[in-house]
Amino acid sequence: MAVDDEGNAFEPSSDPLLETAQAYVKDFKLGEKPDTAKLEGLLRNETIFGVDLVEAGLADKVCDYFVELTAGPGAVRATLHRYVNET
Secondary structure (H helix, E strand, O other): OOEOOOOOEOOOOOOOOHHHHHHHHOOOOOOOOOOHHHHHHHHOOHHHHOOOOOOOOOHHHHHHHHHHHOOOOOHHHHHHHHHHOOO
C-alpha cells in the first residue's frame, strides 16, 4: 500500500516481488475495510510465503490481521501492542 501507520506515503524498500504484492493491495485504502477475497492470489503465492497459505489453513488468520492493520491511522501500532501484550 506504500503508506505508513499514519497514512503518509513512503517509498517501499526494494524487493523483487514488490510489484507482485502491490498489485493485490493497490486499491485498498487505510481506514476502509478491505475485501480480503482479493488477497487470495497473494496468499497462495508460494514464492513469497514458502507455502500456499490458503491450503495451509492460515489465510483467514492473515486476512484478519490485515483488516486490523489497515483499520486506520495508528492501527499498526495498536495491533502490535494488542498482540505483544497478550503474552
